[in-house]
Amino acid sequence: MLVLVINCGSSSVKYDLINTEDQTGLCRGLVERIGAVTAIVKHEPTGQKKVKETKTIQNHTEALKEILGFLLSPDSQIVKSASDIKAVGHRVVHGSDMFKDSVLIDDDVKEAIEQAIDLAPLHNPPNLKGIEAAMEALPDVPHVAVFDTAFHHSLPAKAYLYGIPNRLYRRYKIRKYGFHGTSHYYVSRQYYKLILKDSKDTKVISCHLGNGASIAAIEGGQSVDTTMGFTPLSGLVMGTRSGDLDPSILFYLVEKEELPLSDLHALLNRHSGLIGLSGYAADMRDLIAEAEKGDRRCQQAIDVFTYKIKQYIGSYMATMNGCDAILFTAGIGENSALIRKKAVENMEYLGIKLDDDRNNDVQPGEMTRISADDSKVDVYVVPTNEELVIAIDAAKIAQASAQSPWI
Ligand code: AMP
Numbered sequence: 095m096l097v098l099v100i101n102c103g104s105s106s107v108k109y110d111l112i113n114t115e116d117q118t119g120l121c122r123g124l125v126e127r128i129g130a131v132t133a134i135v136k137h138e139p140t141g142q143k144k145v146k147e148t149k150t151i152q153n154h155t156e157a158l159k160e161i162l163g164f165l166l167s168p169d170s171q172i173v174k175s176a177s178d179i180k181a182v183g184h185r186v187v188h189g190s191d192m193f194k195d196s197v198l199i200d201d202d203v204k205e206a207i208e209q210a211i212d213l214a215p216l217h218n219p220p221n222l223k224g225i226e227a228a229m230e231a232l233p234d235v236p237h238v239a240v241f242d243t244a245f246h247h248s249l250p251a252k253a254y255l256y257g258i259p260n261r262l263y264r265r266y267k268i269r270k271y272g273f274h275g276t277s278h279y280y281v282s283r284q285y286y287k288l289i290l291k292d293s294k295d296t297k298v299i300s301c302h303l304g305n306g307a308s309i310a311a312i313e314g315g316q317s318v319d320t321t322m323g324f325t326p327l328s329g330l331v332m333g334t335r336s337g338d339l340d341p342s343i344l345f346y347l348v349e350k351e352e353l354p355l356s357d358l359h360a361l362l363n364r365h366s367g368l369i370g371l372s373g374y375a376a377d378m379r380d381l382i383a384e385a386e387k388g389d390r391r392c393q394q395a396i397d398v399f400t401y402k403i404k405q406y407i408g409s410y411m412a413t414m415n416g417c418d419a420i421l422f423t424a425g426i427g428e429n430s431a432l433i434r435k436k437a438v439e440n441m442e443y444l445g446i447k448l449d450d451d452r453n454n455d456v457q458p459g460e461m462t463r464i465s466a467d468d469s470k471v472d473v474y475v476v477p478t479n480e481e482l483v484i485a486i487d488a489a490k491i492a493q494a495s496a497q498s499p500w501i
Pocket of ligand 1: 380
């Protein structure tokens with residue numbers, strides 16, 4: 095089945111056209127700087143020349159028109175007719191505690207996503223805009239919402255409750271939700287599929303280390319704890335996000351610098367993490383390059399980043415009473431041997447031992463074991479594919495809805 099996967103940000107639409115039968119991508123692309131004087135449009139059809147243009151694109155509806163126009167154009171010949179696209183899968187960041195699975199989008203679902211805007215003010219509004227725009231552009235196909243939070247629905251209360259008055263949880267749903275669910279789900283399933291054949295009784299720690307970063311503890315195939323919380327701000331140090339913080343720092347800053355709330359928000363989301371620590375860059379490649387030349391602050395940023403990962407791996411080994419495998423994924427996890435090494439070095443006591451040659455020899459896009467033969471815990475690099483998870487879920491739900499009017 096041909097599925098269009100859509101991932102909308104406030105001024106961008108990312109898309110992938112995927113054939114779920116052979117799990118191949120036909121085309122992917124990005125429209126960014128929507129609403130600016132000139133938007134940047136990129137299309138990457140598989141096996142054909144990439145296209146990069148600048149155009150005026152006022153809103154998400156126009157972006158969807160641009161994308162469909164390219165996919166259907168006689169020049170690109172990617173899709174003959176819009177009716178060949180049988181489903182649209184939408185990445186939705188926050189499903190609150192309402193969605194533990196992907197769902198067919200109807201008015202009730204749209205309303206529920208809207209209700210969760212309070213919980214994800216940066217992410218859910220553009221997700222919703224994308225849904226509206228895509229439903230307008232492709233009104234006759236099923237649209238499916240796939241939530242970043244859904245995989246963590248299995249967290250037990252002891253993991254998702256914060257130590258604040260319970261009334262605040264009941265009244266405002268303040269709890270840990272967790273994110274990057276499709277990625278943690280995908281890499282753990284790849285590990286079960288290719289290595290173990292079964293998820294029963296296994297204990298896996300999945301480390302999604304990209305610009306955003308999180309770790310999940312996965313027991314028997316289910317997420318039992320994760321580092322991101324009420325929002326994607328907590329847990330690990332990230333490209334521009336602080337990760338865990340003593341909350342008193344906020345009161346202190348408000349007092350000392352008289353910062354308004356909006357500045358605090360920007361400080362922790364956009365000016366902290368690797369860029370804040372290094373004062374140089376959020377991009378791990380740049381930090382590694384500068385640290386190698388002797389830049390102390392870039393080195394410190396790398397040290398803090400990897401120290402946090404190590405701490406959470408240890409913590410989740412305690413949570414699950416052991417661990418069969420640690421999986422590294424996303425931009426940094428898949429590509430940086432240095433960061434993987436630092437994240438698990440000196441953990442022999444916990445049964446983790448890397449093989450340096452294997453770690454240094456990982457080929458892009460390949461699932462690779464990087465632990466030593468005598469390591470008690472297996473360590474793998476597993477390339478993630480969130481778009482494929484979204485496409486497969488959308489195809490399944492679209493098929494089921496064609497068979498039953500009740501889905
Ligand atoms: P993502 O958000 O998954 O696209 O990951 C982006 C992050 O991956 C950025 O910090 C990049 O610097 C980092 N990254 C990509 N390739 C490498 C590499 N070869 N070495 C270190 N970091 C990398």
